[in-house]
Amino acid sequence: ESRVVVAVDGTSGSGKSSTCRGVAARLGLRYLDTGAQFRAMTWWMLREGVDIHDAEAVAACAGKPAIESGTDPNGPTIEVDGVDVSVAIRSDEVTRSVSPVSTVPEVRTRLLELQREIIADGGIVVEGRDIGSVVWPQAEVKLYLTADVEARARRRAAEEGGTDVSATHQVLLDRDRIDSGRATAPLVMADGAVHIDTTPYSLEEVIEQVVGLVRVAT
Numbered sequence: 001e002s003r004v005v006v007a008v009d010g011t012s013g014s015g016k017s018s019t020c021r022g023v024a025a026r027l028g029l030r031y032l033d034t035g036a037q038f039r040a041m042t043w044w045m046l047r048e049g050v051d052i053h054d055a056e057a058v059a060a061c062a063g064k065p066a067i068e069s070g071t072d073p074n075g076p077t078i079e080v081d082g083v084d085v086s087v088a089i090r091s092d093e094v095t096r097s098v099s100p101v102s103t104v105p106e107v108r109t110r111l112l113e114l115q116r117e118i119i120a121d122g123g124i125v126v127e128g129r130d131i132g133s134v135v136w137p138q139a140e141v142k143l144y145l146t147a148d149v150e151a152r153a154r155r156r157a158a159e160e161g162g163t164d165v166s167a168t169h170q171v172l173l174d175r176d177r178i179d180s181g182r183a184t185a186p187l188v189m190a191d192g193a194v195h196i197d198t199t200p201y202s203l204e205e206v207i208e209q210v211v212g213l214v215r216v217a218t
C-alpha cells in the first residue's frame with residue numbers, strides 16, 4: 001500500500017481535476033480536491049448572506065461551516081454541515097466569488113488543518129494552488145500544470161455545455177490574477193515541481209506522463 005503524496009498545483013482550468021482523478025484511479029490512490037473545500041466555504045458564505053468582499057466578515061465566520069471531503073477518485077463528494085454540495089459548488093456565482101474568499105488568511109488556516117489531517121495517512125493525489133508550496137512541501141511528487149488560456153476556456157466551456165467562451169476566458173484570468181497576487185499562499189510553482197504545459201496533450205497523455213513520474217518516484 002503506497003503512502004506516496006502527489007501534490008498538483010496550477011492555474012484554473014489547466015486540467016488538474018481530470019488529471020488527478022485519472023492518476024489516483026489508475027494507481028489506487030485517494031484524491032483530495034482542495035478547490036472544492038474553498039468552494040464549499042464560499043457556498044456557505046453566500047448562503048448565509050456574508051459580504052464576500054468584506055474580509056473581516058469572512059474571517060469572523062470561517063470557523064463555522066463543517067466541511068467534509070470524500071476522497072474516492074471515482075466519485076469525490078463534499079459536504080457542508082452534512083449536506084452534499086458537490087453540484088452547488090460549481091455554480092457561476094460560487095466560481096466568481098471563490099477567489100476573493102480564498103485570499104482571507106482565516107479561511108486558509110481553517111482549511112489547511114482539514115487538508116493536513118486528510119493527507120497525513122498518505123496514498124493520495126492532492127490538487128490545489130498551494131499544495132506543494134505550503135500544505136505539503138514534503139510531497140514525493142510535485143507537479144505544476146498550466147495550459148494556454150484559449151485551450152482552457154474552450155475545454156471549460158465545452159464541459160459546462162455551451163457557456164460563452166469569452167466570458168469563461170475572463171473569469172479564468174480573473175481567478176488566476178487574484179490567486180497569484182494574494183499575500184497568503186499565492187499560486188506559485190513549488191520548489192522541485194515538474195511543470196507540464198498540458199496545451200498540446202490529450203487528457204490520457206497527461207495522465208500517462210504523471211503516472212510515469214509517480215512510478216519513478218516510488
Ligand code: C5P
Pocket residue numbers: 012013034035036038039098099100102127128129130131175179
Ligand atoms: O480548483 P478550483 O478551480 O475548484 O479552485 C477554486 C478556487 O479556490 C481557486 O480559484 C482559488 O481561489 C481557491 N483555491 C486556493 N487554494 C487551493 C485550492 C483552491 O486558494 N489549494
